[in-house]
Amino acid sequence: MNRDWQQTSGTVADALRIERVAKRFGAFTALDGVSLSVKKGEFLCLLGPSGCGKTTLLRIIAGLEAASDGALFMTAGESERNVTRLPASQRDYGIVFQSYALFPNLTVAQNIAYGLKGRREDKALRVTELLALIGLPGAGSKYPAQLSGGQQQRIALARALATSPSLLLLDEPLSALDARVREHLRREIKALQQKLGVTTIMVTHDQEEALTMADRVVVMNHGVVEQIGTPEDIYARPASRFVAGFVGQSNWLAATSAGVGQVLLGDALLGATVTPPRPDGHPLELFIRPEDVQLHANWSPAEAQVANTALAHVRKIELLGGFYRIALSVPGWGSQPLLADVSRGEFERLNLSPERLVPVSLPANRLRAFVPAGAASAGATA
Numbered sequence: 388m389n390r391d392w393q394q395t396s397g398t399v400a401d402a403l404r405i406e407r408v409a410k411r412f413g414a415f416t417a418l419d420g421v422s423l424s425v426k427k428g429e430f431l432c433l434l435g436p437s438g439c440g441k442t443t444l445l446r447i448i449a450g451l452e453a454a455s456d457g458a459l460f461m462t463a464g465e466s467e468r469n470v471t472r473l474p475a476s477q478r479d480y481g482i483v484f485q486s487y488a489l490f491p492n493l494t495v496a497q498n499i500a501y502g503l504k505g506r507r508e509d510k511a512l513r514v515t516e517l518l519a520l521i522g523l524p525g526a527g528s529k530y531p532a533q534l535s536g537g538q539q540q541r542i543a544l545a546r547a548l549a550t551s552p553s554l555l556l557l558d559e560p561l562s563a564l565d566a567r568v569r570e571h572l573r574r575e576i577k578a579l580q581q582k583l584g585v586t587t588i589m590v591t592h593d594q595e596e597a598l599t600m601a602d603r604v605v606v607m608n609h610g611v612v613e614q615i616g617t618p619e620d621i622y623a624r625p626a627s628r629f630v631a632g633f634v635g636q637s638n639w640l641a642a643t644s645a646g647v648g649q650v651l652l653g654d655a656l657l658g659a660t661v662t663p664p665r666p667d668g669h670p671l672e673l674f675i676r677p678e679d680v681q682l683h684a685n686w687s688p689a690e691a692q693v694a695n696t697a698l699a700h701v702r703k704i705e706l707l708g709g710f711y712r713i714a715l716s717v718p719g720w721g722s723q724p725l726l727a728d729v730s731r732g733e734f735e736r737l738n739l740s741p742e743r744l745v746p747v748s749l750p751a752n753r754l755r756a757f758v759p760a761g762a763a764s765a766g767a768t769a
């Protein structure tokens with residue numbers, strides 16, 4: 388047995404383990420101690436803004452770039468292998484890049500068969516199987532230029548899957564396609580990945596893509612991992628100020644800490660999730676999604692007693708397709724702008740109109756407090 392292989396216990400559920408990987412380009416640190424593991428059969432997305440290091444991490448996993456520090460382990464059967472120094476050609480993965488990267492002078496069938504070894508008839512059989520799998524059964528004799536962008540990317544996917552690799556790496560595979568094709572292919576790739584159960588890591592800067600396709604999302608910023616979680620975790624329970632601001636729409640309200648689980652917003656004490664606790668008077672930024680802001684039809688005694696409730700002025704009403712976005716300001720909370728998203732049915736029930744007063748609540752379990760970006764001891768809610 389190769390000495391790089393070792394029996395492991397408890398980690399074989401992980402297809403890939405990355406331990407404190409760093410990458411430096413001269414004096415610049417592109418990755419700063421990234422650790423994560425990918426479960427067998429999982430679809431993991433690396434999400435982050437341009438330059439955060441996600442492509443560099445994918446290239447290190449592929450062996451196309453060497454890590455400056457740290458280690459990578461891949462699992463095969465019951466064994467885990469240290470692949471940190473293994474050349475790309477000896478790693479078991481298929482890869483799809485943003486640009487289709489098909490050979491223009493080879494037919495679709497020849498492109499797919501490119502990495503396959505063995506008898507000609509076996510290869511032909513495998514190509515037919517793969518073409519059926521990606522929904523292009525008759526395309527084998529065509530050339531890439533005769534296919535649309537979306538079709539070419541499906542061929543690239545078939546080529547990456549041809550050798551049945553244990554790991555599928557996708558580097559922004561949809562970003563060169565137009566929106567409609569992109570959405571369609573998202574669903575196709577996800578369905579194919581689930582059908583084959585192939586462990587997949589996809590790089591994207593598109594949050595919608597990550598949230599709709601991934602089992603877990605790794606949010607990166609400036610070469611570090613900000614949060615790893617399910618799409619629901621990332622969206623509803625962001626672990627840092629950066630994640631909260633990067634993913635989805637959010638309201639940000641300046642407040643100060645005021646005791647355990649409480650904040651002072653304008654003149655009002657509100658309940659909020661503030662962890663770790665901050666000393667009283669510490670500046671905070673309150674975060675709440677527009678769809679979590681609740682509007683009430685009446686200012687009844689029952690509503691008045693709901694915690695975190697006050698009267699708001701309706702400033703502006705916008706119809707954004709399937710829902711209304713209502714701009715509010717609440718004098719009792721310092722009159723900072725506050726957006727609320729309500730469904731069309733809810734909008735009718737509320738009978739809203741500009742300059743009306745409407746009771747508004749910020750549910751304490753959806754109201755999260757972060758230390759403002761750039762403030763000392765940058766902290767986050769858990």
Ligand SMILES: Nc1ncnc2c1ncn2[C@@H]1O[C@H](COP(=O)(O)OP(=O)(O)OP(=O)(O)O)[C@@H](O)[C@H]1O
Binds near residue numbers: 435438440443
């Ligand atoms: N070969 C290189 N030499 C020097 N700097 C590099 C090299 N490759 C990447 N970088 C730098 O490392 C940082 C991370 O790059 P990377 O391509 O991983 O980012 P990314 O998150 O994938 O962004 P994008 O979506 O724009 O590709 C960037 O600031 C980039 O300029």
